[in-house]
Amino acid sequence: MAEIHIDPLEKKWIYFIAFFLLISWGTILYYTFGKGVRPPSNVEVIDSARLHLPDGVGGGEFMEKNLGVHVDNNDHIKVIMVAARYGFYPQHFTVPVDTPITFRLASFDVLHGVHIPESNMNTMIVPGYVSEVHTQFTKTGQFPLICNEYCGRSHAYMYGMIDIVPKAQFKAEQSAHAGSMASNKDTQEQRT
């Protein structure tokens, strides 16, 4: 096999690049197997067209009446939310600070995202899948929900609002509403 002439400078660069490739592969492998960092934790395939129907996802989990903040008997908080062109539904809801919260999000139409400023809440909402995110807010205040995946002409006008309140205030509001979902109530009341 004939010797190939490689310029010494070129050789140096090959070693340099190989070194960085090994480092980046090594980093990925380390975090994958050592630290357990994976793509989204759960994969649930759904039919986004039937999201709002009782025979849709999980027996109507994303029906209009089920959207909003749910607190179960063990004080676990679950937020069920739909992203649809153009907005987040429920549009405005309240959760307590410093409390583990599970978000279950689904898209009614196209690819959306949701980001809540000053927090690590940030995920894609892919049609055909449920996005489940576990998070805990550390700052109180009112924050907008921001769609960060281009979803159409009014991507910039996807409105939604979250109130993050002290734990005591959330508890008081919960008992005032007698366990019903504060944010979902608006739409329910109108109907009657």
Add this chain to the structure above:
Amino acid sequence: MTNQTDSMNAHSLMRFPAKQVARNPWWLLMLLLWLPVSMLHADDGPSSNIAWDAAQVKFVKSGDPARGQKLNQELTCAMCHGEKGVSEGRNWPDLAGQNPNYLFKQLLDYHDHKRADTEAAKVMVELAGRLTQQDMADLAMYYAQFPLPPGEDPRFVDEAAEQTAEKLVQFGDGQRMIPPCFACHGTHGEGNTVDMPALAGQQAVYFRNTMRDFKSGRRHNDIYGRMRYMSKALTLEEIDALAQYYAKMRPPE
């Protein structure tokens, strides 16, 4: 007795099936079971039973406009909505050029009692109750083939209010979480996929009534309450201004 009721009322719904019940008590049992189920359904069910998957879109598209034309006469649709979908009175919507998916969805919602709580809905609930899904698709495709209505020029509001309307249509209002109207209803009010209705040239009075019904929640067949949220955030004056704005709007040739 049954003969008497027969001649008194031709509506099959009004006729109590006394003979059948006497012969077969299962009828009564089924009726008793159906009643509470139907009541539950009306309260807690989805806003609409439509599911826009590919098959549903194709089904509406396959509607036969020629048959739709016949139905338009037979079912007396034309009396209010006009021969070619341009309505006779201000209270009835123009259907000409409307998005066929929207028309289909509305007929289905009337049929399923999802749009039944407004004053104007009563007639439509009664009429749509007799339609098959094929009829709905045929009618939808019949009206969709015409150009959008010419509209009229009612004077509800002054120039300043019209400018407010234009701002809402183009930019919405972030403070009140109102997205711009054009996003779903089109830059020229021509409607949009999948079932977003066209608004250009629509009867202003009908537009105003509809928005007020959404605002009060008496109309609630918008999935996830998208129109209910927006109309609640709008003032009555803004609704009037928007009604006028869209009534005057002409789609591009």
